[in-house]
Amino acid sequence: MADIGRISLLLALFAAVYSAAGFFIGAKRGHPGLVRSARNGVLAVCGLATIATASLVYAIVTHDFQLEYVASYTSRDLSLVYLLSTLWAGNAGSLLFWAWLLSIFSAVMVFQRRDTGRELVPYAGSVTMITAAFFFILLLFVASPFQRLSFVPPDGRGLNPLLENPGMFFHPPFLLAGYVGFTIPFGFAVAAMITRRLGDDWIIAVRRWALMAWLLLGIGNLFGAWWAYVELGWGGYWAWDPVENASLMPWLVITAFLHSIMMQRRRGMLKIWNMVLIILAFSLSILGTFLTRSGVIASVHTFAETPLLGTLFLVFIGISLLGSLGLLFYRSDNLKSDAEMESVVSRESTFLLNNLLLVGAAFAVLLGTFFPIISEAVRGVKVSVGPPFFNQVNAPIFLAIILLAGICTLIGWRKASVRNLWHNFFWPLVTVLAIEVFLFIIGIRQWYALIAFAICAFVLATIIYEWFRGTRARHQMKGDNYFRAFWGLIGSNRPRYGGYIVHLAVILMAAGVIGSSLYDASVEATLQPGESVRLQRYILTYDNIDQYETESKQVVSTSLSVYNSGHLLGQLTPEKYFHHNYDQAVSEVAIRSTLLEDLYVILVGWEDTGATSFKVIINPLVSWIWLGGIVFVLGGLLAFWPERRRPASPNDESGRST
Amino acid sequence: MLKKKKFIIGGVVLALAVAYLGYTGLSNAATYYYEVGELLAKGSAAYGENVKINGQVVTGSLQREEAGRLLAFTMVDTSGNVSLPVVFRGVAPDTFKEGALLVAEGQLLTDGIFQANTLLPKCPSKYEPES
Known part of the structure; x- marks a missing residue:
């Protein structure tokens, strides 16, 4: 199966290069036949990428441990659903997943029925196929999911038990789909600049694609936040981790775009700005992938450091950013605004302000994320900034953005x-x-x-x-x-x-x-069975500790009775898992969630004397x-x-x- | 033209406000990031300063006291030559374990012990096997 996968990738690369060239030449010289052929090429890319993905999934499910990827992330005791999720657990697999999604999106894009913007499709197809070709090259020569080992191990290393959480099915694929989705609007933006069709056509063509990518990225981040909240040690629902930041930046930029396109469609304004936003969002989405893969910045999401992969991503970002900005510069004469601002107190100016603030917030996040690298380059010392920086800078900006959403609703267009x-x-x-x-x-x-x-x-x-x-x-x-x-x-x-x-x-x-x-509050306590700890109006009584074995792990389970002003609310059972074949303890926190607040209990540790320590946290309004x-x-x-x-x-x- | 001026002034004010937020944020939250060896080389100059240090948790050095609420361990420089005793009070993330690569944030105390306030283990083996 691995050979089928590898051959499909190679053919997919050829088909993608053919399509990219066919679209461009066919559209430029006016050969509809060539464009049609390139369109079929996209379908071929899509089919071949599907075969490659299917063959990796087949290898995972049938425990083909000769494949390095399968041996590294899976094991025989992994259930089918988690086996499937290992498709995106590792570097090579997630790149393949990316390329596969991109081929599907591209196929949908070129075959979609549309009333406007048909002339843009070939060029946009060319851009997405070049991007796809880049990923196929990575998959063939740098990070191959079909790499064979010289021997066949009896079992794989297994998936890190921290990843065995429902979040694993939703967080990575939604996030990746969001990232991939930004390629399509970028393709249309470049197409609009090449063809000088810089009016509303491309905006109409990309609105729903941008919205979809934005929605998928948002959902991916929400799943990630939920996962990090229920999983100990990933810093709560949001920790300003570099990789979280990397997904927030394009999301903020596209949020700005979704607002500013209304200005272009209603008033013919902000044309250059809209182009810049799309170019930025695409570059930032690739940058996010670069950050996860290159290991340049420490993060909880870091994959193994593969410097070559990082360099290639950086080169790709550089080319696409400089190329598209250069094109924008040559077309700036065609992108003059049709209208002027008529009044400071108008819906237009609230939109403008909202855009500046969103991009400003994205820039602040970028600055904070890359600060260690910047300071090392400028002053020779590594200085990092933590969550306090991001909170302090972004909280006022975000509040201002939210306030504008209210003001904007009440102010009319043009002049109020x-x-x-x-x-x-x-x-x-x-x-x-x-x-x-x-x-x-x-x-x-x-x-x-x-x-x-x-x-x-x-x-x-x-x-x-x-x-x-x-x-x-x-x-x-x-x-x-x-x-x-x-x-x-x-x-x-x-x-x-x-x-x-x-x-x-x-x-x-x-x-x-x-x-x-x-308004969060917390307390740590070491208790003997029968003893209690109090936090605000809650009293938690430690009942007992229990140890038992399951097939794959040892479980240490504790039980606490929760009282609120004397009333018994129920039991909470924070636990710790110790997996037999993976050196990684997993804390299962116990959460009692209400609309008003979450009671969050962590089992910290225990001694032979019976002394057991807990951390109890009240997180208001998390739900x-x-x-x-x-x-x-x-x-x-x-x-x-x-x-x-x-x-x-x-x-x-x-x-x-x- | 007057309107345009108003918008430019508004934009400048906004940019300055964001820059001010960024500047104060940086001056409050910036933390120096050292390798264990670099911190030790600073000697007594490093006492009490809030820093991040990068190193590895020495296998066999981890002691859990007070039913897991107090952790004491040794961190070694990535070069493997110099080591530093570290104490941490609180709840460590699950990924923290012996042998893990670790970024610890805290202060070097005058008795030569590093008191960590947060532990950020980075575990290359987490998603990818060590090669």
Whole structure:
């Protein structure tokens, strides 16, 4: 099977190079036959990459330990689902997964039915095929998943038990799919510059691709956050780890893009800026892969250091970044803005500000992540910055971005009058005041928390107010009942209302982050059975410790009774696993989750005397983050959902997103 | 033209604000990053300064006291020549174990012991076998 895989990769490389050249030459010289042939080439690449992936999966499932990859990550005792997940557990496998996804996305892109932007497809196809060819070269010559060992080991090394978590099925593939997805908008951006079709065509063609990649990356990060939260030692739901940062940066940049394309479509502004954002997002997504593979920056995600792979990625980023920026420079004359800003107080300027802040935040994250390298190059000493830097810099920026989401909702396009503003802001501000008084009464006194919650409350109020006004207008105009009117309102402009729902999700998540980072509490205690520890209004009584063997591991299990002001709430059982064939202890934390707060208990250690130590943490509002995640997906899907097809007319408002 | 000026002024103010945030963040949160040997070479100049050190946990040196709440171990320089006793109070991540490559953040105390506040094990064997 390994030979089939290797041969498929080699053929896929040829097919990708052929397609890339065929698209470019065919489109440039006007040979539709060549372009069609290149299109079929993409299909061939897709098929061959699928065969290569399938043959690796087959080798994994049938325990073909002669393959180095299979021997390194799997073992006979691994269950089928985790066997499948080892496809992306290692360096070579995840690169193959990447190339496979890219070939699928490319095939969908070139065969997709579209009303506009058809002329861009060949060039975009050329770009994605060049990218695919780069990955096939890596897979063939640098990090081959089909590398054979000179002997056949009886069993593999097995998967690190820390990775045996449902997060393993979702976090890596979603994240990778998000990264891969940025290639398509990048392809269209380059195509638009080559063909000088720099109007709305490429923006329309990439909006849903960018949205999809953004959604997948967001979901991947949320799964990662959840996984890191339930798994001890990965620093909680977000630790500003370099690799986390690497996925946050393109996400922030594409968030900016999803807003700024509305400026281009409505007002013909920010054309160069939009190009730059797409180029940045693509480069940052490759940079993220580079960071994980090269080992230049210490991270919990680091794969083995393969300097050659790192260098090749760096060269690839360099070429694509310089090439596309150079092209942008030559086309800058064609990218003049159609309109000027009319007023400082307008929706345009809130969009502009939001874009600057999002990119500013991405830049701050970039600076912090690469600071050790920068300082070593400039001053010869390695200086690293930790979470305090990222929190201190980004918290105010993110709060400002959230605040803008509220202000933007209330301000009209072009120019807003003061009278209008007062009218629009009145009810939301009243709501904020009411919520602030409530928070003050229940004991929230930190000024930072009060400001942050006020901003969240304000945005929440503006969205609900906006929906209420829209629903009422529909109710009055069409005579629908309120429920139908609301439903019709949402359906009338799905990108817009999907966007509002995503804003709601961001508020939920922000509230979760604010609550859990400003109001967490913890205590460590060493207890004998029967003894208790108190944290705020919880009392935890240590009942017993138990050890037992399973087929693959030894389990140390402890049990605690949890009381809240005298009432027994239930048992919590933090555990530790010791796997027989893998030198890695795994702490299973016990979490009691409510809407208000999580009680999080870690089993730290024990002695023969019976003394057992625990760490008990209260994390307020963490479940709001996961709740926000669900809302985020719903809003994103709503915005992504295809509009009904209809002939495009220049005055068609509903196809536009506001 | 007046409007354009307003936007430029706004942009500059914004850029300055972000730069200020970044600058204060850096000056508050920047930590020197040394190899174990580099820290020891600084001698008494290193006492009390918050730093990150990179090295490896010596196999056989790890002692867990107070039912696992206090860890004492020896870190050795990546060159393998110089070593440093380290204590850590708290909950170590699961990936922390003997033989692991480790970045520890904390201070060198005057008695020559490094008191770590956070342990960041980096484990190349985690996702990829050591070659």
